Amino acid sequence: MSQTSITLLFELKRHKGRFYIFTLISLFFITLSGLIPNLINPDLLPDTFNDFASSQLSFINFIIIFASFFFFGAIIAEEFQYKTNLILFPKINKLKLIAGKFLGNIILFLSVLSIYYLYYLILGLIFFQQISFEFFLSYLFTLLYGIAVSTFILAISSFMRSVLFSIIISFLLLFV
Amino acid sequence: MSISEIPLIKFENLTKDFGQIRAVDNFNLEVYEGEIIGLIGPNGAGKTTAIKMLANILTPSQGRILVKDKNNKLQDVVTNPKILQESGFLIDIPNFYEGMTAYELLKYFAKLQNYPKNMVESRIDEVLQLIELFEWKHQKVKIFSKGMKQKLGLAQAIIHDPQIVVLDEPQIGLDPKARIDVRNILKDLQKNGKTIFLASHMLYEISEVCDKIALINLGALLEFDKISELEKKLPMHEIRCTLLDPIESKDVGPILSMLEDKLNPYLIEASTYTNQQHHILYDPSIQGLKILYDGKDDTQDKILTTLKKETDLKIISFFTPKTHQLERIYMDLIKRDEVKRRKK
Numbered sequence: 001m002s003q004t005s006i007t008l009l010f011e012l013k014r015h016k017g018r019f020y021i022f023t024l025i026s027l028f029f030i031t032l033s034g035l036i037p038n039l040i041n042p043d044l045l046p047d048t049f050n051d052f053a054s055s056q057l058s059f060i061n062f063i064i065i066f067a068s069f070f071f072f073g074a075i076i077a078e079e080f081q082y083k084t085n086l087i088l089f090p091k092i093n094k095l096k097l098i099a100g101k102f103l104g105n106i107i108l109f110l111s112v113l114s115i116y117y118l119y120y121l122i123l124g125l126i127f128f129q130q131i132s133f134e135f136f137l138s139y140l141f142t143l144l145y146g147i148a149v150s151t152f153i154l155a156i157s158s159f160m161r162s163v164l165f166s167i168i169i170s171f172l173l174l175f176v
Numbered sequence: 177m178s179i180s181e182i183p184l185i186k187f188e189n190l191t192k193d194f195g196q197i198r199a200v201d202n203f204n205l206e207v208y209e210g211e212i213i214g215l216i217g218p219n220g221a222g223k224t225t226a227i228k229m230l231a232n233i234l235t236p237s238q239g240r241i242l243v244k245d246k247n248n249k250l251q252d253v254v255t256n257p258k259i260l261q262e263s264g265f266l267i268d269i270p271n272f273y274e275g276m277t278a279y280e281l282l283k284y285f286a287k288l289q290n291y292p293k294n295m296v297e298s299r300i301d302e303v304l305q306l307i308e309l310f311e312w313k314h315q316k317v318k319i320f321s322k323g324m325k326q327k328l329g330l331a332q333a334i335i336h337d338p339q340i341v342v343l344d345e346p347q348i349g350l351d352p353k354a355r356i357d358v359r360n361i362l363k364d365l366q367k368n369g370k371t372i373f374l375a376s377h378m379l380y381e382i383s384e385v386c387d388k389i390a391l392i393n394l395g396a397l398l399e400f401d402k403i404s405e406l407e408k409k410l411p412m413h414e415i416r417c418t419l420l421d422p423i424e425s426k427d428v429g430p431i432l433s434m435l436e437d438k439l440n441p442y443l444i445e446a447s448t449y450t451n452q453q454h455h456i457l458y459d460p461s462i463q464g465l466k467i468l469y470d471g472k473d474d475t476q477d478k479i480l481t482t483l484k485k486e487t488d489l490k491i492i493s494f495f496t497p498k499t500h501q502l503e504r505i506y507m508d509l510i511k512r513d514e515v516k517r518r519k520k
């Protein structure tokens with residue numbers, strides 16, 4: 001196995017906590033805003049699945065930005081800040097280490113987004129007995145957007161030696 | 177050149193500058209297979225910096241470090257970092273991903289370094305038992321004490337059974353028993369043919385395990401030799417002379433000045449080498465005298481004869497304390513280097 005894939009698997013194990021937390025946040029939100037109100041009062045339900053989905057999916061942007069700081073803001077900076085590089089760098093090529101960590105986190109991150117969409121897909125089937133092509137397109141764009149944001153944050157954090165700093169700087173750059 | 181004449185590690189004109197600071201200064205050293213080399217020197221001497229360059233974490237400003245490969249060719253660690261797969265490093269105070277367990281970390285490290293897959297599990301157990309952390313195998317590093325992290329640091333350096341083991345202050349923060357354990361681990365590693373490069377301030381530990389000492393000050397190598405050889409260069413030697421009866425405090429002054437008079441030809445100018453003003457001290461805790469003499473071979477006998485003949489002190493033992501040998505070598509050589517630098 002290559003050093004990159006060993007690191008990837010290790011990273012999956014190391015950050016499963018983050019994955020659980022963000023999955024829980026998503027599930028909690030969707031249950032509160034998409035499931036419960038419509039169960040209690042079916043009149044609130046929009047006419048089509050597309051209307052329903054687009055009114056609900058805006059929360060995903062919040063998840064993308066917020067989660068990607070947690071998943072990617074520290075990848076490089078943590079090695080220097082906590083000096084774990086002194087243990088790791090003699091063992092592994094730096095690029096392979098970063099590649100493995102990035103890929104591991106991207107898998108966890110995209111899984112959170114996928115579970116989010118999966119939940120809506122199930123809701124769509126329950127409430128409308130159908131889903132739409134646009135929904136899949138939206139999913140695809142969300143994945144691409146997620147990858148773009150995480151790459152951006154990784155790039156910013158590669159200039160920083162402090163985890164907090166790299167999170168703050170990428171936050172400012174994204175919103176200002 | 178025969179194979180054994182090719183060094184395993186070779187530092188060649190190694191220099192590292194951090195801006196204005198020259199941390200390592202034209203450092204040359206050859207380490208041969210199976211040797212344990214002790215790297216000693218004051219804080220900031222450049223030990224960690226030299227080791228970081230050997231580990232390819234820092235790049236030299238000038239010079240290079242070569243390591244022998246399987247075909248007995250010397251390879252530059254910068255251009256050929258794969259050569260370091262046969263080495264294990266413990267650098268400075270080790271830090272781990274805190275949320276992981278000792279087992280998870282060691283497994284990751286072993287896999288990264290290509291340790292045979294079917295042996296990883298048993299190797300982890302073996303190493304954890306060696307450093308007495310086996311009960312903590314599945315605990316997160318977060319809850320480890322400083323010394324336990326240090327032990328785990330040693331474990332990760334040897335987990336893949338490397339030929340070269342490089343340790344930067346491995347015994348820092350360890351309790352006395354663990355320190356002795358580490359000493360024995362190092363000796364065992366040497367028995368198995370490993371080569372060890374060890375930086376430490378624990379001179380006693382160094383003198384117990386190391387074949388040769390490299391003393392550095394302000395980045396430059398001052399001496400590189402066996403302790404016994406270095407000792408010969410010492411101008412100042414110490415004799416301990418324990419007495420049957422303690423000297424009462426009111427008598428100490430007169431007795432010491434009487435002794436200084438009688439032994440004068442054999443004594444050296446103590447203040448040049450230590451902070452003390454006198455050549456002869458009385459130490460109530462050992463109930464004996466500490467005498468700084470010129471170190472010449474026949475002087476010891478002459479001092480002893482003089483003490484016996486010309487004083488009525490009852491002498492129980494008369495010896496050169498071995499444990500302080502390296503300390504004295506260290507102090508003397510550093511001091512001499514400082515005097516030399518000041519003159520420049």
Ligand SMILES: Nc1ncnc2c1ncn2[C@@H]1O[C@H](COP(=O)(O)OP(=O)(O)OP(=O)(O)O)[C@@H](O)[C@H]1O
Nearest residue numbers: 194197198199217218219220221222223224225226
């Ligand atoms: N990253 C760095 N940037 C600037 N200067 C540095 C850096 N690392 C080390 N130095 C300087 O290089 C010199 C050598 O430091 P080094 O850590 O190698 O000493 P050392 O011999 O390991 O000391 P100690 O016994 O205290 O561990 C010191 O003057 C230190 O200030």
Ligand SMILES: [Mg+2]
Nearest residue numbers: 223224268344
């Ligand atoms: Mg150091």
